[in-house]
Every structure is written in C-alpha cells, then in structure tokens.
Amino acid sequence: MHRALVDALARDLAAASFTSGGVLALVGADADAALTRMVAQPARRAALRQPGPLATLLRAFWLGDAVTVQEMADALPALGVDGAVALGIAEHRGESVMPLVAIRPYAYRDALGAGEWWIASDLDELAGVWPLRPDHVLGVGGAARTLAALLPPVAAASALDLGTGCGVIALHLRRVAQRVVATDISERALRFTELTALLNGVDGIETRLGSLFEPVAGERFELIASNPPFVITPRAEGVPAYEYRDGGAAGDALMAAVVAGLHGHLAPDGHARLLGNWETLAGAAGLERMRGWCDGLDAWAIERDSLDPVRYAELWLRDGGTIPRDTEHDGLMDAWLDDFDARGVTAVGMGWLALHRPGAGGGVSLSRFERLGQAVQLEHAGAHLAGAFGDAAWLATLDDEALKREHLLTAEDVTEARHQLPGAAGPNVIELRQGGALARTLSVDTALAALVGACDGELSIGQLIGAIASLLEVDERILAADLLPRVRELVLTGFLRAVSD
Numbered sequence: 001m002h003r004a005l006v007d008a009l010a011r012d013l014a015a016a017s018f019t020s021g022g023v024l025a026l027v028g029a030d031a032d033a034a035l036t037r038m039v040a041q042p043a044r045r046a047a048l049r050q051p052g053p054l055a056t057l058l059r060a061f062w063l064g065d066a067v068t069v070q071e072m073a074d075a076l077p078a079l080g081v082d083g084a085v086a087l088g089i090a091e092h093r094g095e096s097v098m099p100l101v102a103i104r105p106y107a108y109r110d111a112l113g114a115g116e117w118w119i120a121s122d123l124d125e126l127a128g129v130w131p132l133r134p135d136h137v138l139g140v141g142g143a144a145r146t147l148a149a150l151l152p153p154v155a156a157a158s159a160l161d162l163g164t165g166c167g168v169i170a171l172h173l174r175r176v177a178q179r180v181v182a183t184d185i186s187e188r189a190l191r192f193t194e195l196t197a198l199l200n201g202v203d204g205i206e207t208r209l210g211s212l213f214e215p216v217a218g219e220r221f222e223l224i225a226s227n228p229p230f231v232i233t234p235r236a237e238g239v240p241a242y243e244y245r246d247g248g249a250a251g252d253a254l255m256a257a258v259v260a261g262l263h264g265h266l267a268p269d270g271h272a273r274l275l276g277n278w279e280t281l282a283g284a285a286g287l288e289r290m291r292g293w294c295d296g297l298d299a300w301a302i303e304r305d306s307l308d309p310v311r312y313a314e315l316w317l318r319d320g321g322t323i324p325r326d327t328e329h330d331g332l333m334d335a336w337l338d339d340f341d342a343r344g345v346t347a348v349g350m351g352w353l354a355l356h357r358p359g360a361g362g363g364v365s366l367s368r369f370e371r372l373g374q375a376v377q378l379e380h381a382g383a384h385l386a387g388a389f390g391d392a393a394w395l396a397t398l399d400d401e402a403l404k405r406e407h408l409l410t411a412e413d414v415t416e417a418r419h420q421l422p423g424a425a426g427p428n429v430i431e432l433r434q435g436g437a438l439a440r441t442l443s444v445d446t447a448l449a450a451l452v453g454a455c456d457g458e459l460s461i462g463q464l465i466g467a468i469a470s471l472l473e474v475d476e477r478i479l480a481a482d483l484l485p486r487v488r489e490l491v492l493t494g495f496l497r498a499v500s501d
C-alpha cells in the first residue's frame with residue numbers, strides 16, 4: 001500500500017470535515033439516521049443541495065455515487081484524481097469518476113473514551129451494490145459495534161482479531177494491545193484492514209491470511225476477539241455462500257472450532273470475546289452444548305435471542321436479499337429447513353461469549369450460561385464482564401465465613417423500586433435495578449433489600465446479617481444460609497462490590 005497516497009487521502013478527508021459530525025451537520029438528523037437504516041436518498045438530496053468537498057466525499061465514498069472529475073479533484077486536492085485511481089479507490093468511467101470502495105467515518109465510545117476512524121470496506125446495498133459479491137467485505141455493522149463494546153478495557157501485550165474483515169475490531173484491540181494480529185481467509189479483507197489502519201495512522205496491526213487459527217499456529221495472545229462467520233447455512237447446491245457470514249462448516253461447527261482453538265491460543269489470564277449462534281438439538285440446549293466446548297476456561301455466555309428454525313431461515317434469507325415473493329425463496333427455505341431437520345435443530349441461540357483462561361495454577365471459577373434478553377447499555381458491558389472474571393476468582397477464595405467478614409458497597413448505579421397494592425401494609429414487590437452493567441432487574445425479599453440498602457462499607461456482611469436477623473426476628477444462621485449465595489450472585493452481577501474495587 002502506498003503510504004504517501006494514503007496520507008494524502010487522510011489529509012483530504014480531514015480538511016473536508018468528512019467526520020460523523022460533519023456529515024450530520026450537512027444532511028441533518030433525519031437523513032443521517034436514515035443512513036444507519038441503509039436508506040441513502042435523504043442524505044443524497046441534502047448533499048446535492050449543498051455541493052462542496054464534503055458533499056462529494058459523502059456521495060462518492062458513502063453512497064457509492066459517480067461524481068464529476070472536477071468534483072472529485074476539488075474534494076481530494078492533496079491526493080488528486082490520479083492518486084485515487086492509483087490507490088484503487090476510484091476509477092474513471094467516461095466523464096465521471098466512480099468510487100470503488102466505501103470509506104465511512106465511524107464514531108465510537110468505549111471504556112477508554114470517545115474517538116473516530118475512517119473505515120474502508122466494500123460498497124454495499126446502501127451504495128446500490130446488490131447482490132453482494134460472495135467475497136464482500138463488510139463495513140461496520142451492529143455486530144461489530146457490539147463486539148467492540150464487549151472488549152475488556154485491560155492492557156495487553158498482544159491481541160488477535162480472527163476474521164478481521166475491514167479491520168474495525170483490530171483497531172479497537174490496538175487501543176489496549178501493544179500489537180495486534182488480524183487474520184482472515186480473504187486477501188481482499190486484509191487489504192481493507194491495511195488501508196483502514198494506514199488511513200487512521202494506526203501502527204502495530206499485522207495482517208495474516210489463513211483459516212481460523214492456522215496463521216497463528218503455536219502463538220498465544222492475551223486478548224482474542226472474533227465476530228466469526230457464524231451464520232448456520234445449509235451445505236446444499238444453489239445456496240449462496242457469503243464469506244462474511246458463513247464459514248463453510250455444517251451447523252454451528254465453526255463456532256465450536258473457534259472456541260476449541262482458544263484453548264491453545266489464549267495466554268494464561270488471557271481474555272476472549274466472541275459473537276455467535278448456537279443450535280439447540282433435540283434434547284440438548286444450545287447454551288448447554290456450549291458449556292461442553294468451554295471446558296477448562298472461565299466462561300460467561302449470554303444468549304440475547306433465540307429463534308425457531310423458520311424465523312432463523314427467514315432472517316438470513318432476507319439478509320441475503322431473498323424475500324418470499326422471489327422465485328428462489330421457497331427452494332432456499334427448503335434447503336434451510338431440511339438442514340435443520342436433518343440435525344434435529346429446534347432453535348438457534350444468538351449472543352455473546354466471554355471467556356478467560358485461568359492464570360498459572362488457577363482453576364475455573366466462572367461457568368455461567370444464561371439467557372438475558374433485556375436492553376443493555378453496551379458501553380458498560382465490556383468493563384463489567386472483564387471485572388466479573390476477577391470477582392469470580394475472588395469469590396472462589398472466600399468460604400462463607402470469610403465472605404461474612406467482607407465489607408461491601410452497593411454499586412452507584414443501583415436503585416430500588418417498591419411496588420405496593422393499594423392499601424397494603426408493606427411492599428408486595430421490591431426490585432433492585434441496575435443502570436449500568438447488564439441492566440438487570442432483580443426481585444428481592446425484604447431481607448436482601450435491607451442488606452443491599454445497608455452495604456455502605458461500614459459493617460461487615462456478617463454484622464449486617466446479624467442486625468437484619470434480629471430486626472426480622474428470624475434465626476441468624478438460617479438467614480445467612482439464605483443470603484450468602486445471593487450476595488455472591490449480586491457481586492458477580494455488579495450490584496455489590498468490594499470496598500477495595
């Protein structure tokens with residue numbers, strides 16, 4: 001990649017204010033929001049009404065429109081039209097210049113703060129490209145944003161992004177890791193990752209071609225992230241295969257292979273974060289099957305949704321652009337449902353997998369596989385999950401007597417809601433609610449509500465249980481046996497924390 005040309009491009013993009021804020025100011029909030037829904041025309045109309053370098057860059061590299069040679073020359077004064085052609089991001093078409101790639105500003109906020117990058121990828125349906133090519137390289141989508149938010153905000157010497165695509169996760173990893181290896185089976189994806197990294201002046205990202213863990217044989221990483229091609233796809237003639245979503249395996253075998261590879265590639269005390277889909281086969285729930293894959297690692301799997309086979313097939317047929325009135329729809333639906341029938345699949349779970357390799361000499365202290373459907377403020381998720389592995393290891397060192405000696409604090413984002421039937425003497429339902437972490441709402445009884453309400457670090461858990469037992473006139477040992485497991489759960493889920501945290 002020609003560094004001088006990429007530097008010139010970056011200067012031009014910056015000079016034109018080709019940023020999320022710049023585009024928002026140009027097209028207005030409604031048209032900007034429409035872009036996230038893959039609707040281009042409102043932004044195009046606004047750009048055409050206000051010609052200039054920013055409008056040209058938006059039309060060309062976001063919406064995929066041809067622009068005049070003069071417009072492109074004005075928008076890229078440092079790079080020039082010839083430079084854009086030499087870089088492979090545009091080509092001449094008669095009197096016009098046609099963009100060949102998408103370059104879009106991407107604003108993010110993670111635990112380390114806010115920032116913005118330009119992300120290079122293939123032009124897509126927003127840019128009128130349809131159907132997508134089988135080796136289409138995705139831009140930043142909802143899945144990448146989710147994975148970015150799940151990353152642990154902990155410093156790492158080395159990180160791996162498996163299936164890097166346009167490289168957005170590799171850029172996020174580089175914020176905490178000294179060096180990043182970004183792999184893909186797609187040579188084109190690696191070129192986009194290199195362009196994206198250079199464009200943003202980010203060094204320390206090494207690209208490697210190959211399937212799954214082949215390119216990193218024998219290497220271990222402190223941090224591994226992957227938004228793998230997890231879409232369960234029938235291996236049947238005539239079913240389109242897209243590299244970006246389908247890893248070519250049967251069922252969820254690709255997912256299992258990624259998790260299996262983590263055992264040999266995570267450094268001690270290393271973390272991995274994955275997105276994925278997992279099948280429930282007759283009699284074996286998807287989350288429980290995954291528990292088997294994760295043996296030997298600390299694991300927290302969170303199933304955000306579960307679809308029956310028909311809805312799953314509909315989702316991915318639609319993603320591939322096939323809708324019920326299309327001629328090929330019924331044949332493809334047959335292929336998907338035959339595939340699910342053959343394996344006895346009754347549901348497909350979709351969600352997040354956070355894994356941690358215990359440090360030297362340590363054993364597994366967290367093995368949690370749960371369904372969690374509520375809306376979550378993603379910006380809190382990464383730090384919360386990372387902290388939970390430490391909390392689980394800490395809790396594992398405490399027997400109940402030791403836990404009683406601990407002083408805990410109620411987390412700052414916890415509120416209590418009491419619901420009472422009209423005329424009732426006391427609350428019928430008490431709920432604890434989190435603003436951060438994973439935004440849980442927990443129904444609790446009076447004793448646990450009293451304990452959480454009193455956790456200001458002053459008294460130990462044992463002293464609090466003693467006081468509550470005498471207040472409620474119940475046996476202290478029975479109350480302790482009831483409350484202590486729930487105190488552990490509240491620490492793990494972020495309602496309570498150690499004074500020293």
Ligand SMILES: C[S@@+](CC[C@H](N)C(=O)[O-])C[C@H]1O[C@@H](n2cnc3c(N)ncnc32)[C@H](O)[C@@H]1O
Pocket residue numbers: 137138139140141143144147162163164165166167168169183184185186189210211212227228229230243244245246247
């Ligand atoms: C869902 S995309 C994720 C891209 C990017 N990391 C993101 O989050 O937007 C999956 C990526 O995995 C790549 N891929 C497909 N099969 C692979 C394999 N067997 N080994 C490594 N990467 C693979 C695809 O080319 C694609 O870039």
